[in-house]
Amino acid sequence: MPKILIVDDEKMIRNVVKEYAEFEGYETAEAENGMEAVEMCRKEDYDIIVMDIMMPRLDGYSAVKEIRKTKHTPVIMLSARGEEYDKLFGFEIGVDDYVVKPFSPKELLARIKAVLKRGSAPDDSVKMEKISFEGLEINVTGREVTIDGVPAQLTPKEYDLLFYLVKNKGIALSREKLLEEVWGYDFYGDDRTVDTHIKMLRSSLGEYRKFIVTLRGMGYKFDA
Amino acid sequence: MPKILIVDDEKMIRNVVKEYAEFEGYETAEAENGMEAVEMCRKEDYDIIVMDIMMPRLDGYSAVKEIRKTKHTPVIMLSARGEEYDKLFGFEIGVDDYVVKPFSPKELLARIKAVLKRGSAPDDSVKMEKISFEGLEINVTGREVTIDGVPAQLTPKEYDLLFYLVKNKGIALSREKLLEEVWGYDFYGDDRTVDTHIKMLRSSLGEYRKFIVTLRGMGYKFDA
């Protein structure tokens, strides 16, 4: 049975993950911070690591870097919404998946299973520094978008929205889902806000607006 | 004896469920809205939660998310209209079953028993990404239908109808049942509306219209 190393400073989180994972038959081990995780990985091999980012002593990001010097253990990152999320991609540490807090344990387990099964991210393109669709290029490292080589001036929200759409390309996304994931679960605003941002994003993308498909009665999706 | 938490803003609904459940020997507790449910779950462990979606203060959808941060409790969702139904599957918040209102208490109890016994979703096929019958392919995550590889332009209702038919393939479905499940229990319109949508769906499916069988004096079914 696969062994999972759970790294988070909150005991609560560790417990939830542990409970679910053991319920599914996995073995688990816990670490409270990045330092501890690094040491544990030195002594033992794990099949997968679930790692929080914000932790005392050594953050998850640095811990993964350290561990990756010697091992290739797949990693799923846990991140709070917003900045850290960007960092993950920005510094390209090559994690296999990431889950945004607060997460559903069921979803996390599904992702763990998926990673263990195929050993790669759900969508490899997000790990790359640059993602491109025809003349539309998204430079994740620099958080920059170019259209036929010309830099597009996306506002932060436009970029976040585009990035989320791309990361979930081909998947139907409701306005609610988008608000929750891009704006945050604590956003209590109008659904139509999404429409407006889609509008602006489309106008920013020029001819490549074609990738953003409206699903009437449903929401939107990125289709390339 | 298992403890059931019943969450619905309508007292009537709670009473019906409660009565049936207690008749079967279950213990019950009630909450009027998501907020209350979340608080109750913090204080106590339930074996299963029956949760409405549309509620004041905190909707069932968000409540489940919140509860799932800390607990493992299986959930059966009560949903009213077609949309939420989609949401449940489309975004996989990981509920264990769902029942569409208005439901038969007997059926609900049967599902409660089933969930308590095995603790997993009833029909795994709906979680699959693609369902196909010969050249007819339904991409559930992308909410897209292709016919011999060519995308079909289904309207929302056409898609919902097809999805429901497919999900219940081989099962005879009356117009009333279809209206109830696809349109929602709050639809008070003509039965013949179904006919028209079947007509349009058939025309959208081209040669694969053959899968949609008319059951004279009864309704329709998907037969593959």
Added chain:
DNA sequence: AAATATTTTGAAAGGACGATGAAAAATGCC
């Protein structure tokens, strides 16, 4: 074969939904 029941089809009205533009509110920057 005629009568009856039921479904299919076409057309048209009304409604729902998304795109859009403009203005207000919020945010960040100097």
Added chain:
DNA sequence: GGCATTTTTCATCGTCCTTTCAAAATATTT
């Protein structure tokens, strides 16, 4: 603090979708 930019809200418009209804077609019964 004030300015510029970004985000959000809101109302309007046009389009697409849904629904209804009636006539035609098909199946079933007598």
